[in-house]
Amino acid sequence: MIPSGFEYHKATSIADAIAKLRDNEDAKLLAGGHSLLPMMKLRFAETPYLVDINGIEELKGIRIDGDTITIGAMTTESELINSDILQQHCPLLIDAAKLVADPQVRNKGTIGGDVAHGDPGNDHPAVMLALDAQLVIHGPDGERTIPANGFFLGTYWTTLEEHEILVAIKIPALKLGTGHGYSKLKRKTGDYAVAGSPVVVEMDGDIVRDIRIGLTNVAPMAIRAEAAEDLIRGKQVDQALLKAVEKAVIAVCDPAVDLRGDEEYKSHMAAIMARRSIIQAIENAKG
Amino acid sequence: MAKQAVSFTLNGKAVDVLVEPRELLIHTLRENLNHTGAHIGCETSHCGVCTVDVDGQSVKSCTLLTVQAAGSDVKSVEGLASADGLHVIQQAFVDEHGLQCGFCTPGMLMRAYRFLQENPDPSDEEIRWGMSGNLCRCTGYQNIIEAVKTAAKNLQQA
Numbered sequence: 063m064i065p066s067g068f069e070y071h072k073a074t075s076i077a078d079a080i081a082k083l084r085d086n087e088d089a090k091l092l093a094g095g096h097s098l099l100p101m102m103k104l105r106f107a108e109t110p111y112l113v114d115i116n117g118i119e120e121l122k123g124i125r126i127d128g129d130t131i132t133i134g135a136m137t138t139e140s141e142l143i144n145s146d147i148l149q150q151h152c153p154l155l156i157d158a159a160k161l162v163a164d165p166q167v168r169n170k171g172t173i174g175g176d177v178a179h180g181d182p183g184n185d186h187p188a189v190m191l192a193l194d195a196q197l198v199i200h201g202p203d204g205e206r207t208i209p210a211n212g213f214f215l216g217t218y219w220t221t222l223e224e225h226e227i228l229v230a231i232k233i234p235a236l237k238l239g240t241g242h243g244y245s246k247l248k249r250k251t252g253d254y255a256v257a258g259s260p261v262v263v264e265m266d267g268d269i270v271r272d273i274r275i276g277l278t279n280v281a282p283m284a285i286r287a288e289a290a291e292d293l294i295r296g297k298q299v300d301q302a303l304l305k306a307v308e309k310a311v312i313a314v315c316d317p318a319v320d321l322r323g324d325e326e327y328k329s330h331m332a333a334i335m336a337r338r339s340i341i342q343a344i345e346n347a348k349g
Numbered sequence: 350m351a352k353q354a355v356s357f358t359l360n361g362k363a364v365d366v367l368v369e370p371r372e373l374l375i376h377t378l379r380e381n382l383n384h385t386g387a388h389i390g391c392e393t394s395h396c397g398v399c400t401v402d403v404d405g406q407s408v409k410s411c412t413l414l415t416v417q418a419a420g421s422d423v424k425s426v427e428g429l430a431s432a433d434g435l436h437v438i439q440q441a442f443v444d445e446h447g448l449q450c451g452f453c454t455p456g457m458l459m460r461a462y463r464f465l466q467e468n469p470d471p472s473d474e475e476i477r478w479g480m481s482g483n484l485c486r487c488t489g490y491q492n493i494i495e496a497v498k499t500a501a502k503n504l505q506q507a
Contacts, residue, residue, distance in 0.1 A: 063392045064371050064373060064376070065371045066371070067350040067369065067370075068350065068370055068371060069350060069351075069370065070353070070370030072416075092417075095412060095413070095414075095417075096394055096412055099373075099394075099412050099413075099414070100392075100393040100394060103373075103392065104393070112370065114416075114417065116417065163482075164397070164481045164482030165407060165460070165464070165478075165479060165481065166394070166397060166400055166407045166408055166409045166460070167394055167409065167412075169406045169407060169408060170408060170409075170412070170413070251481040252395050252481075252482070
């Protein structure tokens with residue numbers, strides 16, 4: 063099984079990659095390639111011109127300046143897992159990355175590819191929503207930074223314009239009194255989530271001052287369970303409230319029916335994942 | 350599409366190949382360089398039988414273009430054994446009966462080879478996590494876990 067023919071260019075800089083995207087109709091970016099290459103082999107995707115961005119140093123690495131963590135888009139899942147900065151300032155990303163695919167795939171797969179691809183089954187988009195991340199995007203008209211919230215429009219559909227590249231992700235470092243939880247149900251290693259839910263809470267004693275609940279693979283794109291968040295904000299969480307939250311999560315789900323389950327099952331599992339992550343996050347915040 | 354010249358090292362020896370950009374590393378290894386140890390299984394980066402080492406990392410060679418491997422240091426299962434005999438990891442798979450049909454074994458060996466450098470003294474749980482990108486349809490995995498454990502022990506004594 064091999065892809066149809068294409069011309070290959072190894073980009074030397076972000077500007078070079080953008081120029082090649084602009085000058086070659088239907089050109090595609092090659093990041094880790096573990097979504098794109100299988101799709102090209104199965105002939106679900108085709109391109110006459112492939113721009114490999116693996117050699118661009120400025121797209122790599124994790125650093126922290128003040129309260130902001132900046133992650134280069136071409137940072138691999140394995141690099142996320144092994145990052146001391148993330149271990150200390152954003153362990154949610156490590157918990158999520160550990161459950162992405164398998165070791166070999168994590169050596170190639172990148173956070174930027176996972177976010178920008180727009181596949182509702184990818185795990186990082188919902189994590190970006192829960193973390194309130196900012197996305198740094200370069201294009202022919204310069205640079206723009208936008209919230210992850212609003213970036214995901216539908217299946218394989220984001221606000222990324224044709225000749226733009228996601229170059230980095232900015233995440234606020236974990237503050238005191240903040241907690242996170244992550245739950246993902248999958249049939250086997252390497253499979254996409256039946257449902258997944260990253261949660262970030264900010265606590266004020268026993269009261270949840272703020273909460274963000276992300277949901278993976280239960281809608282055409284990663285979403286936040288905003289109605290459920292509204293129920294919790296300003297309250298102390300108890301069993302009765304969690305029951306109401308589960309209902310609010312189920313109401314917001316609109317999953318595609320496939321071999322992983324029907325709509326009712328997947329929505330129910332999303333509620334269970336969210337519930338577990340909320341409990342985890344509150345425990346985690348207590349430290 | 351015009352072919353491109355690509356050079357890399359395979360098991361310590363420099364190799365030069367002429368490939369179309371769409372050619373995958375597994376095909377170059379098997380069909381061009383006659384290294385048929387790495388197998389072709391699912392072809393969609395799930396099963397791990399095509400696992401080789403590229404620049405010190407386990408990679409599924411069915412999902413890497415050969416042009417991407419330019420300048421890389423590639424190690425395949427053919428590079429494990431030496432004139433002195435089997436590699437410690439290979440011997441552990443023999444001793445623990447870590448294979449039945451053997452189809453997944455080259456991938457298992459290459460993953461174990463790298464995993465035991467990443468984590469020389471793993472727990473059972475860590476072995477399961479570290480080897481989770483390789484499927485076996487015969488053994489039920491128990492003896493593979495045992496083989497990796499035995500290999501870890503013998504490598505530390507070596």
